[in-house]
Amino acid sequence: MKVSYSFLDEQFKDPEPILQDIKALVKSGDFTLGNALEEFEQKFAKFAHRKYAIGVGTGTDAIRLSLLALGIGQRDEVITTPNTFYATVGAIATTGAKPVFVDIRDDFAIDPSKIEAAITPKTKAIVPVHLNGCPADMVKIMEIAKKHNLKVVEDTCQAIGATVEGKRTGSYGDTGAYSLHPLKNINVWGDGGMIVTDSEEIRDKLILLRNHGLINRDECVMYAYNCRLDTMQAVVGLYVIKQVEWIIGERAKNGEYYDKELANIPQIRTPKRDQRYTYVHHNYVVFAEKRDELLKHLLEKGVDAKIHYPIPLHKQKASEYLGYKEGDFPVTERHCKEIISLPAHQHLTQEQKEYVISSIKEFYDGS
Numbered sequence: 001m002k003v004s005y006s007f008l009d010e011q012f013k014d015p016e017p018i019l020q021d022i023k024a025l026v027k028s029g030d031f032t033l034g035n036a037l038e039e040f041e042q043k044f045a046k047f048a049h050r051k052y053a054i055g056v057g058t059g060t061d062a063i064r065l066s067l068l069a070l071g072i073g074q075r076d077e078v079i080t081t082p083n084t085f086y087a088t089v090g091a092i093a094t095t096g097a098k099p100v101f102v103d104i105r106d107d108f109a110i111d112p113s114k115i116e117a118a119i120t121p122k123t124k125a126i127v128p129v130h131l132n133g134c135p136a137d138m139v140k141i142m143e144i145a146k147k148h149n150l151k152v153v154e155d156t157c158q159a160i161g162a163t164v165e166g167k168r169t170g171s172y173g174d175t176g177a178y179s180l181h182p183l184k185n186i187n188v189w190g191d192g193g194m195i196v197t198d199s200e201e202i203r204d205k206l207i208l209l210r211n212h213g214l215i216n217r218d219e220c221v222m223y224a225y226n227c228r229l230d231t232m233q234a235v236v237g238l239y240v241i242k243q244v245e246w247i248i249g250e251r252a253k254n255g256e257y258y259d260k261e262l263a264n265i266p267q268i269r270t271p272k273r274d275q276r277y278t279y280v281h282h283n284y285v286v287f288a289e290k291r292d293e294l295l296k297h298l299l300e301k302g303v304d305a306k307i308h309y310p311i312p313l314h315k316q317k318a319s320e321y322l323g324y325k326e327g328d329f330p331v332t333e334r335h336c337k338e339i340i341s342l343p344a345h346q347h348l349t350q351e352q353k354e355y356v357i358s359s360i361k362e363f364y365d366g367s
C-alpha cells in the first residue's frame with residue numbers, strides 16, 4: 001500500500017468548477033484587487049474570527065508586513081522559536097529586526113515561562129508559531145505581551161482552523177498571519193497569504209504597504225511594496241474556503257485516531273493534548289524511539305513519513321550572525337532527534353491509517 005503525504009491530486013481531482021470561475025474572471029479583466037479578492041477577504045475574516053482580512057502575496061509577506069505595519073524594523077528585537085519553518089525568521093530578519101529565539105515545550109510552541117528572560121529594552125514583539133497545527137498558549141503569551149508592552153504577530157500558517165478556548169489561532173495577537181501555500185489548510189494554486197486583525201488602523205497601514213503606498217490611483221503617501229494576493233488566487237480561495245471546515249475536521253479526526261492507536265505502542269510518545277485547544281494537524285508529529293530506523297522502515301513500507309524539521313533555525317548557516325550554539329535550546333534539539341511526521345491529510349482512507357499504525361507496530365515488534 002502507498003500512503004502519501006501529499007493530497008493535492010486528490011483535492012483538485014475535478015478542477016472544472018474553479019476553472020469556470022477563473023474563466024469568468026478572465027472575461028471581466030479584473031486581475032488585481034477587485035471584487036473576488038474583497039469577497040474572499042470578507043469570508044476569510046469571518047472564518048478567522050476577526051474584523052478584517054488583507055490578502056497579500058505569501059505567508060512570509062503576511063508576517064513581514066504585519067511587523068512593518070506595527071513599526072518594527074532596524075535596532076528592534078523580535079522573539080520567536082528556533083523550531084519553525086525558515087519563513088518565520090526570514091520575515092523578522094528582513095524587516096531589519098533581530099530574531100531572538102526562545103525554547104519550546106513538548107507541544108511544539110514557545111514556552112511562555114522562558115519568554116521574560118529573553119526580553120530586553122530593544123524587544124518590540126513576539127511571533128508565536130502554532131507549529132504543526134498545534135496552538136501556542138495564547139492566553140499566557142498575551143498576558144506577557146501586555147505586561148511588557150510588546151506587539152504580537154501570530155504565525156498561524158500551519159494552524160488554519162485551530163482554536164484556543166473557542167477562538168481561532170491568529171485572533172489573539174495584533175495580527176494573525178496566514179499562508180495559502182498549496183500545502184496549507186486553505187490552499188490556492190500557487191502562493192498567497194492573508195493577514196487578519198481587528199484594528200482599523202493596522203488594516204489601513206497594511207492596505208498601503210501591499211499596494212505601493214497608494215491612497216488612490218495618483219497619490220502615494222509612503223514608499224512601499226507590491227505584494228497583493230492575486231485575484232485569480234482569490235477565486236481559488238473562495239472555492240477552497242467552502243471546504244475548510246471539512247478539511248480541518250478530517251485532519252482533527254485523523255489526529256485523534258492516531259493518538260488513540262499510538263497510545264498502545266510504548267516506543268511512541270504523543271504530545272500531551274490540551275482540552276482548551278482544538279488541533280488541525282498540519283503535520284501530525286509524535287516522538288519515536290529509534291526514530292531514524294523507524295523513518296526508513298516506514299518509507300520502505302510506502303508510508304511517506306517526514307521530519308519537520310531536522311535542523312533547527314539556530315543551527316542554520318543563516319543564523320550564524322546571531323551567535324547561538326549547540327545546547328542553547330535543549331527541547332528543540334531533543335525534538336530534532338525524536339520527531340516524526342505521519343501522513344494525516346483529509347483524503348486518507350481508514351485502511352491507509354490502519355496500515356500506518358500496523359507498519360509502526362511491525363517495526364517495533366521486529367526490532
Ligand SMILES: *Cc1c(COP(=O)(O)O)cnc(C)c1O
Nearest residue numbers: 058059060085087088157179181
Ligand atoms: C508556510 C509557512 C510560512 C510561510 O508561508 P509562505 O506562504 O510559504 O510564504 C511561515 N511560517 C510557517 C510556520 C509556515 O509553515
